[in-house]
Amino acid sequence: MPAEQPQWVIDARRAVGDRIRVRRLHLNMTQETLAHASGIDRSTIQRMEAGAEMKLSHLLHVAAALRVHVTDLLHG
Template sequence: MPADQPAWILDARRAVGDRIRVRRLHQNMTQESLAHTSGLDRSTIQRMEAGHEMKLSHLLLVAHALRVHVTDLLHG
């Protein structure tokens, strides 16, 4: 994806990252424990929460680890 994406895409990615962080903290999980539970690297969780581009498969793994439906992370 090009770096010059529309602002609404960047805003949406940041919102998804924020929802992941809020859900993780609500469950008293660290980035490390979420990474372990989801089978991802902590750096991947960190990038997702920061609003960087994320793979759908990673988002699905994180949603499963947080015991929420992926749409809860996408739409809040």
């Protein structure tokens, strides 16, 4: 069982998820459209936007599909 994450990690993941959602909506994309554009399952996009743990490779694919640099999603 993985160790419990500190609150700052949980907050940072939620912030990344919020940035993904805001950018997706700004581009008038659905989760399904983003999933197709990034090559990732819609359920994974949903979990990322909810602030769940995410793979760096998924984050890189999503950033490319959203036409932003990954650091824009990490740091706003």
